Amino acid sequence: MIVTVTPNPSVDRTIEVDVLRRGEVHRATSTRLDPGGKGINVSRAIDAHGGATLAVLPVGGAHGRMMTELLDATGTPVRAVPIEQSIRANVAIVEPDGSTTKVNEPGPQLSPAEVEAFLAAAGDAVGTSPGAWIVGCGSLPGGVAGDFYAGLVRLAHDHGCKAAIDTSGAPLAQAVPAGPDLIKPNRVELGELVGADLSSVGDVVDASRELISGGIGELLVSLGRDGALLVTAHSVALAAATVDRPVSTVGAGDCTLAGYLLALDTGADAPTALRQAVAFGSAAVALPGTKVPSARNVAAVHVRLDLAPDRTIPLSD
Numbered sequence: 305m306i307v308t309v310t311p312n313p314s315v316d317r318t319i320e321v322d323v324l325r326r327g328e329v330h331r332a333t334s335t336r337l338d339p340g341g342k343g344i345n346v347s348r349a350i351d352a353h354g355g356a357t358l359a360v361l362p363v364g365g366a367h368g369r370m371m372t373e374l375l376d377a378t379g380t381p382v383r384a385v386p387i388e389q390s391i392r393a394n395v396a397i398v399e400p401d402g403s404t405t406k407v408n409e410p411g412p413q414l415s416p417a418e419v420e421a422f423l424a425a426a427g428d429a430v431g432t433s434p435g436a437w438i439v440g441c442g443s444l445p446g447g448v449a450g451d452f453y454a455g456l457v458r459l460a461h462d463h464g465c466k467a468a469i470d471t472s473g474a475p476l477a478q479a480v481p482a483g484p485d486l487i488k489p490n491r492v493e494l495g496e497l498v499g500a501d502l503s504s505v506g507d508v509v510d511a512s513r514e515l516i517s518g519g520i521g522e523l524l525v526s527l528g529r530d531g532a533l534l535v536t537a538h539s540v541a542l543a544a545a546t547v548d549r550p551v552s553t554v555g556a557g558d559c560t561l562a563g564y565l566l567a568l569d570t571g572a573d574a575p576t577a578l579r580q581a582v583a584f585g586s587a588a589v590a591l592p593g594t595k596v597p598s599a600r601n602v603a604a605v606h607v608r609l610d611l612a613p614d615r616t617i618p619l620s621d
């Protein structure tokens with residue numbers, strides 16, 4: 305079972321244009337709406353592959369109604385906590401070569417009572433899912449304290465669950481001391497966390513090991529077109545896949561995490577889980593908007609797995 309907790313979900317609008325020119329009027333060549341927010345995407349991807357999942361999210365206002373409708377259409381199991389203000393809508397502008405320009409709104413302001421209700425819903429989901437992965441995802445809306453994910457990690461551990469965190473900046477830094485079992489930063493987010501520029505596989509391994517010695521279980525570091533690196537206390541593995549025609553990178557990291565957790569949840573070993581992570585992530589890049597890949601999309605990806613990657617491999621994406 306994989307429970308995702310997304311305090312700041314979004315309705316994702318993806319607009320395709322021929323070329324993005326700053327300050328000009330554009331005519332969109334296509335547009336689509338997806339239910340978004342990192343944990344929502346993780347749950348949608350897991351659900352699409354027959355895994356057991358529950359997405360916990362706040363829902364309010366006009367965008368909340370759209371979110372409910374979009375999620376109903378996917379059939380993903382959710383626990384929605386009503387809030388007064390509207391949840392956000394995020395926009396991605398995509399060009400034909402797959403270049404993606406994203407604008408994320410800050411999200412609503414939650415009242416103290418709403419934060420309490422959201423925490424209670426998350427607590428209830430954790431308490432009724434023994435042995436589950438509890439996955440805290442994305443930015444935090446107004447009113448939610450910066451140590452929210454640290455509390456979620458402790459809650460998970462108190463109930464014998466495992467905790468994974470996929471966020472960035474201050475909420476990630478504040479979650480680290482609580483000792484999550486897994487974090488999934490991208491290269492830039494990991495660099496910000498350790499205060500270093502990470503330009504090779506060796507740099508990422510060293511940064512990850514520093515965090516592991518501080519109490520994190522393992523790191524799944526997504527590296528864009530360079531693939532993903534799994535670093536545990538005793539092993540390092542790199543996997544990558546070529547995508548001939550990238551369409552939208554939005555949500556690729558979430559699908560990576562979904563593929564990894566779903567594999568672990570069904571008893572796979574770490575290299576197999578990494579392979580599935582990259583298959584999910586790379587399949588997502590070939591799909592429009594925040595669409596999650598189907599089993600057929602994932603099966604079409606050829607993943608290269610390296611169980612002893614050279615530390616000098618450069619990373620640029």
Ligand SMILES: Nc1ncnc2c1ncn2[C@@H]1O[C@H](COP(=O)(O)OP(=O)(O)OP(=O)(O)O)[C@@H](O)[C@H]1O
Pocket residue numbers: 489490491525526527528529530531532544545546547550553554555556557558559560581582583585586589
């Ligand atoms: N251009 C690409 N070609 C092949 N695979 C890609 C490409 N871009 C991304 N991927 C795959 O998708 C995964 C996730 O991408 P990325 O590292 O950009 O995640 P992210 O920054 O967390 O994204 P997001 O926050 O939008 O979900 C990578 O680990 C890789 O497997």
Ligand SMILES: O=P(O)(O)OC[C@@]1(O)O[C@H](CO)[C@@H](O)[C@@H]1O
Pocket residue numbers: 312314316339340341342345394408441442443444554555556557558594
């Ligand atoms: O603003 P946050 O919470 O950091 O990220 C939100 C978001 O960009 O993440 C997902 C892609 O990973 C999208 O569905 C969503 O719009």
